[in-house]
Amino acid sequence: MFVVTITNGAENTVIHSDGTDRISGGKIAKSINAVDSFSFAIYPNNAGYDLLKPLTTAVKVYDESTDKDIFIGRVLKCPDSMDERGLICRKVTCEGRLGWLYDSVQPYVEYKMVGISTVLSSFLSKHNSQVGEDKRIELGQVTVTASNNYTYTANWDKTMDVIADKLIGKFGGEIQLRDKDGKVYLDYLESIGHGTDTTIELAVNLKTISREVDETAVITRLYPLGAKLTDSEKRLTIGTVNGGKDYIEDSSLVAKYGVISGTQIWDDVTLASNLLSKGKEYLKSVNRAKVQYQITALDLSRIDKSFEQFELGCWYRVKNSLMGIDEDLRIVGISIDLDNPQASQLTFGDRFETLSGFMTAKTQSLQSAIDNSEFRNRQVIDSKIENATKLITGAEGGNVILDPPTKPRRILIMDTDNIDTCKSCIQFNLKGMGFWKSSDGGSAKEGPYTKAWTIDGNLITDFITAKVLTGLKINNGSGTFSVSEDGTVVANRLSSKSADITGGTINIKTSSEKTSVIQLSHNEWTLKISPLEIRIDNSTIGGHLLFQAGAIFGDWNNEIKFQLNSNSGDITTYTDGGKKVFSVDTNGRAMTLFDENEKKAAEIESNNKTMVLYDDNGKMAVTCSGKTGDIYCNSIATANHYFD
Numbered sequence: 001m002f003v004v005t006i007t008n009g010a011e012n013t014v015i016h017s018d019g020t021d022r023i024s025g026g027k028i029a030k031s032i033n034a035v036d037s038f039s040f041a042i043y044p045n046n047a048g049y050d051l052l053k054p055l056t057t058a059v060k061v062y063d064e065s066t067d068k069d070i071f072i073g074r075v076l077k078c079p080d081s082m083d084e085r086g087l088i089c090r091k092v093t094c095e096g097r098l099g100w101l102y103d104s105v106q107p108y109v110e111y112k113m114v115g116i117s118t119v120l121s122s123f124l125s126k127h128n129s130q131v132g133e134d135k136r137i138e139l140g141q142v143t144v145t146a147s148n149n150y151t152y153t154a155n156w157d158k159t160m161d162v163i164a165d166k167l168i169g170k171f172g173g174e175i176q177l178r179d180k181d182g183k184v185y186l187d188y189l190e191s192i193g194h195g196t197d198t199t200i201e202l203a204v205n206l207k208t209i210s211r212e213v214d215e216t217a218v219i220t221r222l223y224p225l226g227a228k229l230t231d232s233e234k235r236l237t238i239g240t241v242n243g244g245k246d247y248i249e250d251s252s253l254v255a256k257y258g259v260i261s262g263t264q265i266w267d268d269v270t271l272a273s274n275l276l277s278k279g280k281e282y283l284k285s286v287n288r289a290k291v292q293y294q295i296t297a298l299d300l301s302r303i304d305k306s307f308e309q310f311e312l313g314c315w316y317r318v319k320n321s322l323m324g325i326d327e328d329l330r331i332v333g334i335s336i337d338l339d340n341p342q343a344s345q346l347t348f349g350d351r352f353e354t355l356s357g358f359m360t361a362k363t364q365s366l367q368s369a370i371d372n373s374e375f376r377n378r379q380v381i382d383s384k385i386e387n388a389t390k391l392i393t394g395a396e397g398g399n400v401i402l403d404p405p406t407k408p409r410r411i412l413i414m415d416t417d418n419i420d421t422c423k424s425c426i427q428f429n430l431k432g433m434g435f436w437k438s439s440d441g442g443s444a445k446e447g448p449y450t451k452a453w454t455i456d457g458n459l460i461t462d463f464i465t466a467k468v469l470t471g472l473k474i475n476n477g478s479g480t481f482s483v484s485e486d487g488t489v490v491a492n493r494l495s496s497k498s499a500d501i502t503g504g505t506i507n508i509k510t511s512s513e514k515t516s517v518i519q520l521s522h523n524e525w526t527l528k529i530s531p532l533e534i535r536i537d538n539s540t541i542g543g544h545l546l547f548q549a550g551a552i553f554g555d556w557n558n559e560i561k562f563q564l565n566s567n568s569g570d571i572t573t574y575t576d577g578g579k580k581v582f583s584v585d586t587n588g589r590a591m592t593l594f595d596e597n598e599k600k601a602a603e604i605e606s607n608n609k610t611m612v613l614y615d616d617n618g619k620m621a622v623t624c625s626g627k628t629g630d631i632y633c634n635s636i637a638t639a640n641h642y643f644d
Contacts, residue, residue, distance in 0.1 A: 001017065001018045001064045001065070002016065002017075002026070002061055002062065002063055002064070002070075002338050002341070003016065003017045003061070003062040003064060004016035004017070004023060004026070004040075004059070004060070004061050004062075004338075005059070005060045005062070006048050006051060006052065006057050006058065006059050006060075006075075007057065007058040007059075007060070008051055008053065008056065008057055008058075011051075013047055013048045013051055014047075014048075015042065015046055015047065015048035016040075016338070021045070021046040021047050021048070022046075023040040023041065023042050023046065023092075023338075024040065024041040024042070024043070024089075024339075025039070025040055025041050025339070026038070026039070026040035026061075026337070026338030026339065027039055027040070027335060027336065027337055027338065028061060028070060028071050028335070028336040028338070029333070029334070029335045029336075030312045030333065030334050030335075030336075031312075031332065031333040031334075031347075032174050032192065032312065032313060032332050032333070033164070033168055033174055033175055034098075035095050035096050035098040035099045035160075036071055036073060036095070036096030036097075036098065037093065037094065037095055037096065038059060038061060038071045038073060038093075038094040038095075038096075039091070039092065039093050039094070040092050040338070041089050041090065041091055041092070042078075042089060042090050042092055043087075043088070043089045043090075044088055044089075049090065052075050052078040052090065052092060053075060053078075054075055054076060054077050054078060055074060055075070055076070056074070056075070057074060057075040058072075058073070058074050058134075059071070059072075059073055059074060059075060059094045060072050061338075065301075066301075066309060070336065071094070071096065072096065072097055073094045073095050073096040073097055073099065074094060074095060074097075074099070075092060075093075075094050076093045076094055076095045076099075077092070077093050078090045078091070078092045078093070079091060096177075097135075097137075097177055097184060098160065098175075098177060099160075100127075100131065100135040100137065101127060101137070101158070101159040101160035101163065102158050102159070102160050102161075103127075103130070103131050103135060104126065104127040104130040104131055104158070104159045105130070105156050105157065105158055105159065106123060106126055106127075106154035106155075106156065106157055106158075106159055106162045107126065107154070107156060107521050107526070108153075108154065108155045108156060108521045108522075109122075109153070109154050109521075109522075109523055110153050111153075115145075115146070116142060116144055116145065116146055116167060116171065116188070117139070117142045119166070119167070120139060120142060120163070120167060120186075120188055121139045123154070123159055123162060123163060124137055124138065124139055124159075124186065126159070127159045129539070136183075136184070137177070137184050137185070137186050138183050138184065138185050138186070139185070139186065140178055140185030140186050140187040140188075141185075141187045141188070141189065142187070142188045142189075143173075143188070143189045143190050144167075144171050144172070144173035144188050144189065144190055146170075146171050146268070153166075154166070163175070167188065172190075173188055173189060173190055173191075174188075174189055174190075174191055174192045174313070175187065175188050175189075176189070176192050176313075191313065192312070192313035193311065193312065193313025193314040193315065193330065193331070194313075194314055194315070195314070195315045195328075196308045196314050196315060196316055197308070198301075198307050198308040198316050198317075199316065199317040199318075199319060200295065200297050200316050200317065200318045200319070200346075201317075201318070201319035201320070202319065202320055202321065202322070204300075205297050205298040205299075205300050205307070206295065206296075206297055206298075206318075206319075206320065207296040207297060207298060208294075208295065208296040209293060209294070209295045209296075209318075209320055209323065209325070210293070210294045210295075211291065211292070211293050211323065211325075212291070212292050212293075212294075213291055214291075214292065217286065218253060218257060218260060218286075219250075219260055219261070219262035219283065219286055220249060220250050220253040220254045220257055220258070220259055220260045220261075221247050221248070221249045221250075221254070221259050221260065221261045221262070222247060222248050222249075222261075222262055222263070222264060222279055222282065222283045222286075223237070223246055223247045223261065223262070223263045223264075224237070224238055224247075224248070224263075224264055224266070224275050224276065224278060224279030224282070225237065225263055225264065225265045225266070225275075226265075226266050226267075226269040226270060226271075226272070226274075226275040227266070227267055227268065227269060227270050228267075235265070236269065236270065236272060236275060237272070237275075238272050238275050238276045238279060239272075240272050241272045241273050241276050242272075242276055247261070248276070248279055248280060248283060250283060262286075264279070264282050264286075266278055291349045292332075292347065292348070292349040293318065293325075293329060293346075293347070293348040293349050294345070294346075294347055295318070295345075295346045295347075295348060296344070296345055296346070297310070297344060297346055298342050299341060299342050299344050300342075310331060310334060310344050310346060311331070311334075312331055312332075312333075312334050313330065313331065313332075314330070314331055315328050315329065315330050315331075316328070316329060316330075316331065316348075317329075318348065329348035329349055330348060330349070331346055331347065331348055332347055332348065332349065333346070333347030334346055334347070399412075399413070399414050399415070399416060399417040400412070400413050401413075401414065401417065401419075403419070409429060409430075410427055410428060410429040411427070411428040411429075412425060412426070412427055412428075412444075413425065413426040413427075413428075414426075414444065419443075419444050419445050420443070420444075420445065422444050423437065423438040424436065424437045424438070424444075425437075425444035427444075427449070430455070431454055431455050432452060432453050432454035432455045433452065433453050434447070434449030434451065434452035434453075435449065435450075435451040435452065436448075436449050436450075436451075510530070510531065516528040516529060516530050516535075517529060517530060517531070524538050524539045524540040524541075525537070525538055526538075526539070532548060532549070533546060533547060533548045534546075534547040535547070541556065541557065542555070542556065542557045542558040543555055543556045543557070548566075549566070550565065550566055550567050551563060551564060551565050551566055551567075552564040552566065557576075559574070559576060559577065559578050560574050560578050561573065561574055562574065568585075568586055568587060569584075569586030569587070570583065570584060570585055570586055570587075571583065571584040571586075572584075579594070579596065579598050580594045580598045581593070581594060582594070588605070588607070589605065589606040589607050590603060590604065590605045590606070590607075591603070591604045592604075595616075599614070599616075599618050600614045600618060601613070601614055602614070608625075608627070609625065609626030609627050610623060610624060610625050610626060610627075611623070611624040611626075612624075615634075620632075621633065621634055622634075
């Protein structure tokens with residue numbers, strides 16, 4: 001049985017257990033390198049119905065049969081609704097603790113010549129400095145390694161995105177959260193999970209199984225890229241050891257799929273011969289079809305302890321003689337139904353990307369190519385022209401069909417002569433032309449046509465390769481980025497490795513007096529400029545300088561240390577705790593010392609040429625007059641001294 005508890009501050013409320021309130025349709029989903037999710041429905045008669053608060057209410061799911069917490073996280077959203085029967089409920093979505101890493105950002109910083117552990121530790125340290133104690137994550141075990149000559153750059157991205165992109169995306173490996181001694185640790189391992197002796201097979205615990213093969217990740221032409229050349233963004237290529245060609249190909253796959261280009265970067269490779277070897281190995285490894293199994297299996301561990309409970313990342317022997325399956329497979333995704341925990345939905349094998357995720361990866365891949373100088377030159381465009389020419393003029397011209405044969409309304413060009421069986425299709429009609437492939441889903445007859453050029457001038461495609469674009473106007477549709485014909489650029493964010501501005505002026509107008517319109521950052525140092533002030537911060541030492549029209553302030557350890565009034569010229573210094581120590585009255589030509597209670601201790605006035613000492617009650621105890629030489633005091637105690 002499962003126990004679901006929600007927490008608000010110090011208040012714990014059980015919303016699901018045996019014999020108490022219950023939720024409905026509770027499902028937990030887990031995947032490797034992804035944030036866990038938990039969804040359920042809750043009704044007004046449940047004690048926790050009105051206690052659910054997005055982003056603040058903590059949620060825990062405890063499995064009594066294993067004495068383990070199988071989900072720890074927080075409520076993400078909980079909208080309420082009423083159906084046609086008048087039944088009111090909340091549909092609650094929760095995210096696991098890994099989602100905490102989306103609550104922080106990584107300021108711009110470059111890490112050079114450091115190891116993976118150092119970089120990850122810094123990421124987590126910056127995360128912890130931005131969140132409360134309840135969302136802090138400490139560095140755990142790190143077994144993924146790389147040479148210490150990589151450069152890691154963060155640029156105000158979410159911490160989770162930075163870890164996924166700069167570490168997992170670059171070096172592979174898998175992350176997991178682990179509890180120890182009241183703290184949460186993040187492990188970055190080559191692989192999580194372990195082997196098991198539990199078998200999933202027909203007539204025992206296997207209920208359903210499906211198998212899918214994915215070939216969308218195939219690369220037929222690879223451009224291996226090595227370390228950056230000295231004082232340049234240009235990278236080492238294999239042209240000098242590969243007959244002048246900067247790429248290698250899998251000829252059998254080129255014949256099957258055509259040219260599908262891709263890149264892979266090895267920042268630590270400085271020899272072209274080594275780069276060529278690594279490129280060949282990579283091309284072999286990447287060009288395999290991904291196989292994924294969707295399995296519904298009975299978790300017999302709840303009734304028979306000889307069976308191990310299904311766990312993410314672990315390996316199990318899967319047997320199905322009817323489909324010819326008998327191999328060790330790894331769980332890469334798991335879905336647990338709280339109402340029927342025995343029938344877990346398991347995903348085995350390689351992880352498939354969603355369409356949106358796949359397109360995002362493709363976009364990032366293209367951007368990476370653009371960032372490398374090798375792909376800014378004519379060679380890339382020539383290769384695309386070469387590929388297009390082969391496809392258009394070659395023997396794979398396809399089948400041209402008029403549909404219908406008499407009084408046709410469209411022209412179809414397909415890889416077969418039947419629209420119901422083709423896997424690729426180009427369609428022309430009065431409204432434009434569209435391109436369809438089986439990987440787009442649907443059918444050639446009904447679409448969707450994800451790439452098209454319509455008669456109203458709209459071009460829908462993933463990428464555009466061109467030598468020159470003239471008369472260009474760009475608008476991303478949301479207003480956050482646009483380029484007009486007169487050269488005006490509107491952008492919510494600009495990112496550049498280097499930029500030179502020659503001539504002209506820069507005018508920045510802002511509606512807020514103190515909002516920073518210019519911000520420069522380097523490691524822990526930040527310079528912020530707004531219309532009313534200039535501020536220099538050091539996040540490590542908690543120090544900053546603040547320049548305003550009326551004053552200059554200096555802080556250390558987040559405590560004020562001095563103040564200079566630029567109008568009067570007065571200067572004040574402070575000790576730890578922000579208490580006055582010393583002040584100068586420029587106009588009055590006076591200096592004052594303060595005691596630990598910020599009361600006057602001593603004062604010198606240059607105009608009157610006097611010095612005054614004060615007692616603990618703030619009254620004058622000693623006065624010295626420089627003009628007359630007189631000394632006034634409350635009492636005198638002396639021994640063996642003479643007074644004239």
